[in-house]
Amino acid sequence: MDQIRKIREEVERWEKGYEVDSLPSAESEMGEPLKVLYTPADVAEADYLDRIGFPGIYPFTRGIYPGMYRKNLWQMRLYAGFGTAEDTNQRWKFLLASGNNGVGCAFDLPTQMGLDSDDPLAEDEVGRVGVAIDTLKDMEMMYDGLPLDRIASSFNINAPGAIILAMYVAIGQKQGVPPSKLSGTLANDLLCEYVSRGMWVFPPKPSLKIAADIVEYCTREMPRFYPFNIRGIVMREAGATMAQEVGYSFCNATEYVREVLERGIGVDEFAPRISFFFCSGLHFLEEAAKYRAARRLWARIMKEKFGAQKPASMLLRATGMIGGSYYRPREPETNLIRGAYGLLGNVLGGLQGMLHPAMDEPFAIPTEKTARLALRTQQICAYETGITETVDPLGGSYYIEALTNRIEEKIEEVMRQIEEMGGAVRAIEMGFMQKNISNEAYQTAQEELQGKRVVVGMNKFVIEEKKGEMTLHEFTPEVYEKQIERLEQVRAERRSSEVQSALDAVRSAAEKGENLMPHLIEVVKTYASVGEIMKSLKEVYGEFREPITI
Amino acid sequence: MRRKIRILVAKPGLDGHDRGAKVIARAFRDAGMEVIYTGLHQSPEQIINAAIQEDVDVIGLSILSGAHIGLSRKVVEGLRKKGVTDKVVIVGGTIDERDVQRLKAIGVAEVFGPGSPIDSLVNYVQGLFVNDRGPTV
Numbered sequence: 001m002d003q004i005r006k007i008r009e010e011v012e013r014w015e016k017g018y019e020v021d022s023l024p025s026a027e028s029e030m031g032e033p034l035k036v037l038y039t040p041a042d043v044a045e046a047d048y049l050d051r052i053g054f055p056g057i058y059p060f061t062r063g064i065y066p067g068m069y070r071k072n073l074w075q076m077r078l079y080a081g082f083g084t085a086e087d088t089n090q091r092w093k094f095l096l097a098s099g100n101n102g103v104g105c106a107f108d109l110p111t112q113m114g115l116d117s118d119d120p121l122a123e124d125e126v127g128r129v130g131v132a133i134d135t136l137k138d139m140e141m142m143y144d145g146l147p148l149d150r151i152a153s154s155f156n157i158n159a160p161g162a163i164i165l166a167m168y169v170a171i172g173q174k175q176g177v178p179p180s181k182l183s184g185t186l187a188n189d190l191l192c193e194y195v196s197r198g199m200w201v202f203p204p205k206p207s208l209k210i211a212a213d214i215v216e217y218c219t220r221e222m223p224r225f226y227p228f229n230i231r232g233i234v235m236r237e238a239g240a241t242m243a244q245e246v247g248y249s250f251c252n253a254t255e256y257v258r259e260v261l262e263r264g265i266g267v268d269e270f271a272p273r274i275s276f277f278f279c280s281g282l283h284f285l286e287e288a289a290k291y292r293a294a295r296r297l298w299a300r301i302m303k304e305k306f307g308a309q310k311p312a313s314m315l316l317r318a319t320g321m322i323g324g325s326y327y328r329p330r331e332p333e334t335n336l337i338r339g340a341y342g343l344l345g346n347v348l349g350g351l352q353g354m355l356h357p358a359m360d361e362p363f364a365i366p367t368e369k370t371a372r373l374a375l376r377t378q379q380i381c382a383y384e385t386g387i388t389e390t391v392d393p394l395g396g397s398y399y400i401e402a403l404t405n406r407i408e409e410k411i412e413e414v415m416r417q418i419e420e421m422g423g424a425v426r427a428i429e430m431g432f433m434q435k436n437i438s439n440e441a442y443q444t445a446q447e448e449l450q451g452k453r454v455v456v457g458m459n460k461f462v463i464e465e466k467k468g469e470m471t472l473h474e475f476t477p478e479v480y481e482k483q484i485e486r487l488e489q490v491r492a493e494r495r496s497s498e499v500q501s502a503l504d505a506v507r508s509a510a511e512k513g514e515n516l517m518p519h520l521i522e523v524v525k526t527y528a529s530v531g532e533i534m535k536s537l538k539e540v541y542g543e544f545r546e547p548i549t550i
Numbered sequence: 551m552r553r554k555i556r557i558l559v560a561k562p563g564l565d566g567h568d569r570g571a572k573v574i575a576r577a578f579r580d581a582g583m584e585v586i587y588t589g590l591h592q593s594p595e596q597i598i599n600a601a602i603q604e605d606v607d608v609i610g611l612s613i614l615s616g617a618h619i620g621l622s623r624k625v626v627e628g629l630r631k632k633g634v635t636d637k638v639v640i641v642g643g644t645i646d647e648r649d650v651q652r653l654k655a656i657g658v659a660e661v662f663g664p665g666s667p668i669d670s671l672v673n674y675v676q677g678l679f680v681n682d683r684g685p686t687v
Contacts, residue, residue: 329663
């Protein structure tokens with residue numbers, strides 16, 4: 001302690017002597033004041049073994065696995081899907097041939113909202129931001145030539161997530177692959193959709209019920225599959241701070257865990273299959289600290305609040321991605337550089353999977369060239385920089401440890417607010433998280449306008465450029481006609497009595513509060529459409545009404 | 551004194567990305583306009599009806615799903631069919647140069663692509679009302 005006091009005195013002397021104390025003040029991305037220099041005095045209270053410790057050992061600050069990337073590199077995935085199932089199948093094969101580990105499926109908006117392609121609301125959106133899936137037929141074509149026991153799939157879909165999972169099981173069965181051998185991840189995070197991104201259908205309560213059905217089914221039948229991928233990224237992209245991103249995610253996750261526990265499933269039975277998806281910005285040191293803080297806090301929540309015994313239940317398995325909102329439309333090549341810095345935050349933060357957006361992805365479906373460049377960014381980082389050799393290389397930095405502590409405190413503060421309100425569902429119904437996030441988005445926009453937050457090429461060092469520099473993927477309107485045609489053909493060929501009785505069984509299971517999964521697996525095999533199944537469920541569960549806040 | 555500019559900020563179609571819509575709604579409000587925000591998943595018809603009911607001067611459509619051509623056309627043509635000619639339609643979102651021209655041909659007054667500073671939208675709308683007689687476009 002004497003030494004710490006001495007360091008404090010010396011810091012003060014140094015600050016005055018070298019006029020460091022008169023330098024302009026600075027803030028972290030989260031808006032916290034930052035010092036010019038961090039010293040042992042800033043992390044004096046930290047007990048190394050207790051708070052930092054070893055990778056693979058509680059509280060996992062330094063990493064969830066002992067050997068980290070020296071043992072297993074992160075999973076490299078690209079998020080892809082557009083047009084019809086055949087278009088997507090081709091793009092996936094291209095990406096797998098370039099060295100992707102698995103497929104991350106992007107669905108179009110009608111599919112995400114549980115509407116068929118021929119729904120009047122869907123007309124302009126079919127196959128645009130992702131692939132259109134109406135029936136099992138589309139899924140079969142999308143996975144044509146892709147053996148499900150050899151590739152992992154990640155499904156970014158929430159409201160109709162259970163239906164998509166049922167289709168995955170059904171095509172597995174057709175390929176001769178039992179559910180127990182299927183691997184992959186389903187988002188299944190309905191709560192984040194109410195907060196931002198808006199792909200909600202049912203009210204929160206039945207949504208939680210369906211989420212728990214999925215987890216219950218996967219716990220019994222699909223041990224290799226991750227039934228939860230809690231999405232902080234969605235909220236961060238809408239404007240949330242790092243602390244809100246992690247804090248709200250943990251509050252949402254807490255609701256799911258409670259819901260599953262109420263079914264009498266032990267925490268150690270399903271918690272090892274919970275995963276997260278976060279967003280990184282360009283402040284990569286701060287992001288790395290965020291992931292360290294989040295790991296430590298999640299481990300503590302699972303252990304202390306939910307009584308988890310197995311270390312595997314306490315691990316924050318996470319995928320990360322630089323947020324598309326950090327990419328800019330001017331001089332689009334600069335996004336390659338932004339992407340690389342964002343990636344660095346994920347890697348220094350010790351994440352398990354990375355999705356990397358192509359430089360044009362926030363503006364259009366990436367071209368083959370930009371999609372491959374995104375993968376190359378990850379490959380160069382992994383194989384050419386040496387960053388993978390040592391675990392948590394930033395650990396022990398006075399600055400990083402101090403940031404980690406501070407971010408952890410801020411996340412806890414955010415969580416306390418929500419808990420005091422009665423939990424995430426209550427906070428969402430009141431529009432509380434939504435309001436806080438849009439406040440942050442507004443402030444960020446103001447700061448960019450005033451130049452307080454610099455964006456190179458946008459509000460500083462701006463050059464006049466010729467318009468339309470990006471060669472964007474052009475949408476083909478024939479997709480709509482092709483998709484409608486296929487849907488009509490499927491409807492004509494299937495046995496409608498079989499479809500109807502399977503739909504009735506789904507509705508009756510929903511009314512009785514039974515687990516929907518076995519019924520969904522049956523109904524998708526009759527080639528009932530996503531829209532038809534969702535309609536049966538809406539009749540029982542009703543639809544969400546959005547609290548409007550600006 | 552002329553009444554405040556009334557503007558409807560609307561999210562047509564299924565796109566749920568409302569960060570931009572909310573930010574711009576707030577910027578319009580802070581600039582002294584009366585802002586009505588529709589919330590998500592609105593059909594073109596709902597938007598047209600809201601615009602008429604709320605007697606707005608400007609309709610701002612926010613679309614980030616790529617569906618801007620079809621949805622904007624439905625709003626503009628729907629207004630025309632109802633004989634509504636006193637409302638200016640502007641569109642913001644992930645819209646590239648090619649589509650800016652297409653939207654203008656449909657009858658959209660102005661398009662704000664990605665990266666448009668928020669004050670450019672506020673200035674544009676205020677500029678429509680420089681004389682006291684209402685929209686000049």
